[in-house]
Amino acid sequence: MNVLEFKDELFQKGSEKGFKDMELYYEKSDRFVCAIDKGEVDQFTTAEVTGVSFRGVYADQMGYAYTEKLDESSIEFLIENALENASVLESEDVEEIYEGDSNYKDISFSSEALKSVTNEEKINFMKELDKEIYAADERVVATNFFTMQSVDVQKAMYNSKGLALEDDQNYLVYMVIVIVEENDVTKSGVHIEVVSDWGKVNAKESAQKAVQEAVSYLNPLETDDKFYPVILRQDAARSLLDTFVTTFSAETAQQGMSKLKEKVGSKIAGDNINLVDDPFMKNRMGSRTFDAEGVATEKLNVVENGTLTTLLHNRKTAKKDGVKTTGHASKVSYKGTVNVAPSNFYIEPGSQSYDELVQGLDEGIVVTNLQGLHSGVNAISGDFSLAANGYYVKDGKIQGPTNLMTIAGNFFELLNEVNEVGSDLEFGPSNVGAPSLLLKGLSVTFE
Amino acid sequence: MLNHALVQDVIHESLTTGGDFAEVFVEDTFKDNLLLQGGRIDKSLSGRDFGVGIRVYNGFHSAYTYTTDFSREGLLKSARQAAQAINGNGKVNVQPFQHEQAPVIHEINQLPQSVEKARKVNVMKNAADIANNYHNSISQVRVNLLDEEQNVLIANSDGKFVEDKRVHSRMSIAAIASNEHDMETGFYGPGAVQGFEFFENLDLNHYAKEAARIAVTNLGADPCPSGKFPVIIDNEFGGVIFHEACGHGLEATSVAKGKSAFANKVGEQVAPDIVTYIDDGTIPNEWGSINVDDEGNKPQKNVLIENGILKGYLVDQLNGRIMDTEPTGSGRRESYRYAPTSRMTNTYIAPGESTPEEIIANTEHGIYARYMGGGSVNPATGDYNFAINEAYLVKNGKIDKPVRGATLIGNGPKTLQTVDMVGNNLGHGAGMCGSLSGSIPVNVGQPTLRVSEITVGGRKEDA
Numbered sequence: 001m002n003v004l005e006f007k008d009e010l011f012q013k014g015s016e017k018g019f020k021d022m023e024l025y026y027e028k029s030d031r032f033v034c035a036i037d038k039g040e041v042d043q044f045t046t047a048e049v050t051g052v053s054f055r056g057v058y059a060d061q062m063g064y065a066y067t068e069k070l071d072e073s074s075i076e077f078l079i080e081n082a083l084e085n086a087s088v089l090e091s092e093d094v095e096e097i098y099e100g101d102s103n104y105k106d107i108s109f110s111s112e113a114l115k116s117v118t119n120e121e122k123i124n125f126m127k128e129l130d131k132e133i134y135a136a137d138e139r140v141v142a143t144n145f146f147t148m149q150s151v152d153v154q155k156a157m158y159n160s161k162g163l164a165l166e167d168d169q170n171y172l173v174y175m176v177i178v179i180v181e182e183n184d185v186t187k188s189g190v191h192i193e194v195v196s197d198w199g200k201v202n203a204k205e206s207a208q209k210a211v212q213e214a215v216s217y218l219n220p221l222e223t224d225d226k227f228y229p230v231i232l233r234q235d236a237a238r239s240l241l242d243t244f245v246t247t248f249s250a251e252t253a254q255q256g257m258s259k260l261k262e263k264v265g266s267k268i269a270g271d272n273i274n275l276v277d278d279p280f281m282k283n284r285m286g287s288r289t290f291d292a293e294g295v296a297t298e299k300l301n302v303v304e305n306g307t308l309t310t311l312l313h314n315r316k317t318a319k320k321d322g323v324k325t326t327g328h329a330s331k332v333s334y335k336g337t338v339n340v341a342p343s344n345f346y347i348e349p350g351s352q353s354y355d356e357l358v359q360g361l362d363e364g365i366v367v368t369n370l371q372g373l374h375s376g377v378n379a380i381s382g383d384f385s386l387a388a389n390g391y392y393v394k395d396g397k398i399q400g401p402t403n404l405m406t407i408a409g410n411f412f413e414l415l416n417e418v419n420e421v422g423s424d425l426e427f428g429p430s431n432v433g434a435p436s437l438l439l440k441g442l443s444v445t446f447e
Numbered sequence: 448m449l450n451h452a453l454v455q456d457v458i459h460e461s462l463t464t465g466g467d468f469a470e471v472f473v474e475d476t477f478k479d480n481l482l483l484q485g486g487r488i489d490k491s492l493s494g495r496d497f498g499v500g501i502r503v504y505n506g507f508h509s510a511y512t513y514t515t516d517f518s519r520e521g522l523l524k525s526a527r528q529a530a531q532a533i534n535g536n537g538k539v540n541v542q543p544f545q546h547e548q549a550p551v552i553h554e555i556n557q558l559p560q561s562v563e564k565a566r567k568v569n570v571m572k573n574a575a576d577i578a579n580n581y582h583n584s585i586s587q588v589r590v591n592l593l594d595e596e597q598n599v600l601i602a603n604s605d606g607k608f609v610e611d612k613r614v615h616s617r618m619s620i621a622a623i624a625s626n627e628h629d630m631e632t633g634f635y636g637p638g639a640v641q642g643f644e645f646f647e648n649l650d651l652n653h654y655a656k657e658a659a660r661i662a663v664t665n666l667g668a669d670p671c672p673s674g675k676f677p678v679i680i681d682n683e684f685g686g687v688i689f690h691e692a693c694g695h696g697l698e699a700t701s702v703a704k705g706k707s708a709f710a711n712k713v714g715e716q717v718a719p720d721i722v723t724y725i726d727d728g729t730i731p732n733e734w735g736s737i738n739v740d741d742e743g744n745k746p747q748k749n750v751l752i753e754n755g756i757l758k759g760y761l762v763d764q765l766n767g768r769i770m771d772t773e774p775t776g777s778g779r780r781e782s783y784r785y786a787p788t789s790r791m792t793n794t795y796i797a798p799g800e801s802t803p804e805e806i807i808a809n810t811e812h813g814i815y816a817r818y819m820g821g822g823s824v825n826p827a828t829g830d831y832n833f834a835i836n837e838a839y840l841v842k843n844g845k846i847d848k849p850v851r852g853a854t855l856i857g858n859g860p861k862t863l864q865t866v867d868m869v870g871n872n873l874g875h876g877a878g879m880c881g882s883l884s885g886s887i888p889v890n891v892g893q894p895t896l897r898v899s900e901i902t903v904g905g906r907k908e909d910a
Contacts, residue, residue, distance in 0.1 A: 037704065044510040044532040047784065048525070049498065051515065068515045069475070069497035081493035088564045090487035142706060144827055179706075179827045188827040225673065255484060256587055257623070337492055372832040375821030376854050380623065380630040385671075385854040385904050387832030404830050406673065406854050406904025445673040447856055447902045 001070050003052065007158050010054060010075050015160075017079050019056035019063075021097035023159040025292075026052050027334050032119055035147040036126045043147065046119075053334035054078040055095075058086035062095035066334045093320050095338060100163035101296040105289045107280055110168045115152060117172070117198050122148050125201060126174065132207030137215055139180040144188070148174040163294050171285065172198070173429050178214035187401075189214030190369070194429055196283035213368075216391070217401040223392050223446055229364035229419075230407065230439045231357050234426045236367045236388070237434035241347065243373045244382065244411045245432055248275075248302060249328075249340040250317035257380055259412055260308060268308045269415035272350065275303035277312065279327070279343035286344040286431025293329035297343060300326055306416075314340050346433035350421030354436045357422055359396040365444055366391040366398065367407060382411035404447040414439060448473045448600045449499070451544055451608070453519060457501060458541055458604050460526035466503040466510075467537030469529075470603040472741065473499050474783040477560050478595040483571045485587065486579075491564060498783035501526050505535030507769050511786040542606030549611035549739035552746070553732045557643035558614065559594035567592050570618070570646040574655040578622045581659035584666055586630070587623040588659075592646070593638075601743040609743040615734070615888055616645040617877065620655050624662035631668075631851065633661025634820075634836060638734040638877035638888065661818060661837045664849045671838055671853035671905030677813035678855065678901045679806055679841065684819050684876030686891035690794055691824040692831045692859025693724065694891075697751050698777075699766030699789040700883060701826055708829050708860040709757060717757045717860070721799050721869045724752035726761055728776060728792030734877035735793040735890040742778035742787050749775050751794075763789040781885025788884045795892030799869025803895040806868045808844040814853065814903055815839040815846055821878075822855075829859040854904040862898055870895035 007024045014022050028050045035043035053066040063086030067074040126148050134140050152170040157163065175192040191210035195201055232240065246252045253261040260268065269275075279288050279297035288297055293315050301309055313321070314329035317340060330341035358366065367390040377384040385408040391398045422436035454471050461469040475497050482490035499522060500513040510532035514525040571590045578588045597613040617638030624631050635658040639645045680688065693709075701707040709717060718724070728737045728746030737746045742764050750758050762770065763778035766789055779790035807815065815838065822833030833855045840847040875892035 041508065041532070043786075045512065045786070046525075046528045047513045048521075049513070049515050049784070064491070065493040065495075067495040067497070069495060069517065074495060077493075077495055084564050085491035085493055088481070088488050088491050088568050091489055092487070142704075142827070144706065177827065186828050188825060335494055337490055371823055371825075372821075372834060372854065375823075375834040376832065378630075378632065378852070380632065383852050385834070385852050387830075387854065387856045387904070404856055404902075406832070406856055406902070408670075408673070408852065408854075408904055443673070445902065445904045 003070065003156070006052070006070050006075070010078060011160055013075060014056050014079050017083060019058050021160050022054065022056035023097050023157065024052055024054055025331065025334055026156040027153060029151055029153045031149065031151045032122070033147060033149045034123050034126060036130045037143065037146065039127060039130055041123060051334040054082055056082055057097065058083055060094055061086040061089040061091060064337050093316050095316050097159050097161055098163065098294045098315060099161040100294050104296045105280060107289060109282065109287045110170055114170055114172050114195070114198060122150065125203060128203040129207055132203045133176065133178060133211055136207050136211040137180065139182050139215060139218070140178060140211060141181045142179040144177040144179060146176040157294055165290050165294055167288065176210050178210045180214045180218060182218050185218065187214060187217035189217060192429055194283065217389060219400060220403045221392050221400045223402050225445045227441050228444050229361060230442045231361065231364065231366045232437045232439060233354065233366055233368045234422065234424050234434055234436045235428060236370050237437045238426065238428060238430065238432055239370050239373055240411065241434050242430060242432040243377055244379060245342060245345055246379060248312055248342070250311040250313045250321060251340040253311055254317055254320060259380065259382060260311065263308050264310060266308060267306050268412070269303055269306040270418050271306045272418060272421050273303055273306050273415055274301070274348035275345070276301055276348055277342050277345045281344045284344045284427055284431060285429065286342060288343055291327045291329040292331040292338050295325055295327045295329060297327040312340050312342055314338060342431060344427070344431050344433065346425060346427070347421065347435060349423045349425040349435040351423055352420055354422055354424050357420055357436055357438050358393055358398060361393045361396060364393045365402065366393055384409060384411060402446060406445045407442045409442045448475055448598065453522065454602045455541070457522050457526045458602070460523050461501055461503045461529050462539055462541070462604065464530040464533045465535030465537045466505045466530065466533045467535060467539055468504040468604055470502045470601065470742070471499065472783055473600040474597060476595055476597040479559060479564065479567065479593070481564065481567055481571060481592045483575055483590040486575065488568055496782060499525065500783040500786065501529050502786050503529045503533050504765060505533045505537060508533065509765055509786065513783050539604050541604045544602060544608035545606050547609045549609055552729055552738050553640045553736050555614045555642045559596055559616065559642055562643040566643070567646065574618065574620050574651045577651055577655035578620060578659040581656055582624065582663045584624040584626060584663055585622055585659050586625040589621045591619045593617045601741065603743065607743045609739055611739050613737070614640060614642050616641050616643065618646060618649065620658040622659040622662040624666040626666060629666060631662050631665035633658045633665065636877060640732045640734065640736045664837060665851045668849040668851040671850035671903065673903055673905045675900050675902050677810055677897060677899055678903065679810060679813060679815045679895065679897045680819065681817045682870065682872050682874035682894050684878065684891060685816065686795055686876065686893035687819050687822065687878060688831065688833055688855070688862065689724065689796060689893065690791065690891040691822055692829060693863050694791050694794045695824060695826060695882070696829065696859065697760050699760050699762040699770060702760050703766040703769040706826065712757045713759060715757055716755050718752055718755040718863045719866055720755040722752060722755050722863065722866055723750070723797035725750050725797055726791050726794040730793050733793045733875060733890050734888050735791065737792060740776050740778045741780045742774065744774050744776045744778060746776040746792060761789045761791060763787055779884060779887050781887055785884040790882060790884060790887055791880060791889050793875060793890035793892065795873060795875060796869065796894065796896065798871045798873040798894045801868050801870050803870050803872055806870055806895055806897050807841060807846060809868065810841045810897065811843060813841045815841050824859060831859055832856045850905065852905055856902045856904060862901060865899045866896055867899045868897040
């Protein structure tokens with residue numbers, strides 16, 4: 001059964017059962033994953049997955065159900081379950097099916113060049129990278145999670161109001177954890193690259209970056225527990241922002257779970273902080289021309305010189321707040337319901353490079369990565385207490401790595417205590433980006 | 448789910464390039480996910496996951512493909528893709544299937560799909576009412592009900608053809624307490640290998656109240672001091688530290704490659720002699736229990752560490768080949784999207800001699816972690832970090848005031864060496880464990896125990 005036949009029969013049966021407006025969301029993904037361990041292919045996976053999500057208005061509520069099996073039995077499953085789901089729902093604010101906008105940005109996020117890279121070429125590159133990693137430093141003893149993944153996702157949305165939208169995106173990303181050992185002490189470093197141009201991949205350069213990162217944590221210095229000025233390196237800053245990104249959602253605010261509730265128009269950050277959401281960036285994970293409700297997307301300034309100008313909305317949250325949707329309806333996949341999430345959300349870069357930030361520091365700590373982000377934060381209060389790795393800085397120079405540390409602070413206070421915003425904006429394999437940030441200070445405890 | 452002849456053909460197709468073993472995993476899963484917040488049912492989602500995973504071995508190499516295309520052509524194409532990654536000279540005699548229904552170790556009374564969603568909603572509302580009424584500072588309650596029925600077929604070139612039905616039910620209750628300045632959360636998430644009877648018999652008065660009580664306690668708590676302290680970790684979900692810091696290191700996935708601190712140490716003392724560590728997938732109806740693993744092998748009680756001595760590992764078939772060891776019924780996967788590997792089921796530290804009261808009375812100055820939160824571990828170094836969801840200071844052998852925002856950091860194998868008291872009150876707690884083969888239900892467990900020193904990170908600046 002192809003998806004259009006499936007849709008027609010589904011909408012017809014749905015309408016017979018009493019659904020008013022209906023939507024079918026379709027997703028097909030082709031995936032290739034390989035992992036390398038000591039020169040050998042350790043994992044080889046290919047996949048082709050199709051799934052559809054049905055939602056429809058029944059008795060003024062939006063019922064949902066999804067399936068990965070496109071057959072007759074699933075049509076019945078979708079209708080029966082969506083109907084029963086709608087019957088138990090008690091939402092005050094009702095979701096609607098949208099007829100669509102007149103214009104959508106004409107831009108493609110799909111790369112034919114990346115699609116044409118063969119699995120063999122990918123594996124050969126990974127094997128070369130593997131060799132370069134071991135050649136780069138004799139202290140390298142192993143790698144972990146050394147994987148490459150390429151994904152091509154096709155999406156389509158059809159509704160009973162006549163909207164039909166399609167999208168095709170692909171990406172290729174590889175990562176490695178390099179494990180190094182010296183004097184019986186083991187340390188590791190993570191390196192991730194999102195490939196936008198296969199012609200520019202460079203195994204040697206990539207291996208050196210990965211190995212340098214791992215080696216940089218060997219021979220930690222003994223440092224005192226205290227309140228230090230802290231540079232959150234761009235990758236650490238990004239992961240912290242990512243953790244608190246839901247606070248910028250109007251849905252979270254309307255549920256009473258965001259401190260930014262009723263803060264639109266107020267200062268929430270220092271003058272040097274600008275937060276932007278841009279759905280049209282090339283080679284970013286969150287790019288889209290339409291959102292999960294079929295609304296045309298737009299670039300949006302969320303925080304301007306420290307002032308919160310808007311929260312992120314879908315049509316339901318916008319209606320409740322009496323504003324226009326910002327085009328941030330989102331769905332993790334056909335397995336999810338419509339909620340609110342950013343497209344490509346980032347802190348606008350400043351002028352100083354990472355090296356200049358370090359040079360400007362008399363004494364302080366560089367935090368390079370954060371762990372425990374899913375458990376060590378209170379997303380509502382903004383409090384965090386996280387394990388971290390990093391370096392000790394004295395007289396404008398990195399003196400060496402620190403022992404494993406915990407840093408503790410509060411995200412909302414931190415937004416007001418950024419002394420410098422770096423120029424090195426990065427996204428990594430995420431739709432959230434940040435440059436390095438020099439913070440006034442954080443309480444640091446070393447193991 | 449798929450007929451014998453087609454499965455046979457898929458297995459043959461996948462072995463055309465000289466693979467020496469092939470396996471087909473078929474899954475048809477039905478799920479419900481309901482969310483109540485602000486007193487209303489806000490989300491109710493049903494889904495059907497359906498797909499087929501094909502795995503081929505050639506010696507120590509393997510390839511995996513998966514697809515939702517269940518047509519004959521789709522499955523044979525998927526089998527060919529797996530075969531293309533294999534270059535072997537294996538000659539296998541594919542054995543005729545021995546059809547088998549996995550023996551039911553864990554009885555299910557009411558299948559989730561047979562129960563009206565309105566009845567599920569009633570249980571959720573009861574839980575929310577209890578939490579809401581606990582204290583006037585409770586400002587928000589979220590109750591999430593999840594159930595699923597996973598039907599699987601596991602067939603392989605050795606003639607295995609096993610079918611099984613796995614049923615999971617879980618309710619998580621999150622309460623938020625707030626005042627003018629702060630919002631704090633409390634959480635409890637019990638689950639079991641049971642049908643709707645699990646929700647009907649669940650002691651909501653206990654679980655919903657505990658979630659609310661934790662939130663209220665944290666609201667009034669001072670920031671936790673930081674520094675190095677003896678830490679008393681309570682039973683049930685407290686076992687998460689040893690799950691992350693030791694359990695993963697005992698999985699063949701890391702042992703076979705020599706990447707674990709426990710590799711090549713069978714017979715050696717790896718923990719104080721008061722520590723015995725067990726993984727047991729056969730405990731009736733526990734959240735991490737299984738009738739059969741995802742490679743079609745029977746679960747068993749695996750003693751991993753006995754009185755401090757390392758006894759063995761958790762082994763799946765592929766790593767069993769590499770290690771020249773029999774599989775231990777530990778091959779697990781989230782779904783058809785993952786090749787199985789060695790994973791935990793219900794893992795726990797066996798009860799010791801001390802009473803929880805004795806452990807507290809013997810601690811002059813330390814931290815008491817009543818409920819642990821989540822955390823993570825760096826598998827290469829064994830370094831871990833965990834949040835404590837409810838913590839207290841211990842002073843002069845007595846539990847003193849609550850403290851909030853505490854994190855524990857340390858090194859797994861070292862922490863295991865410094866366990867100095869083990870209680871007699873074993874309890875299990877439900878969790879989801881994420882690793883190479885996806886996110887799977889596991890229990891962590893332990894009695895109340897004490898570690899002589901762990902680094903505690905907190906927000907209080909004058910530690």
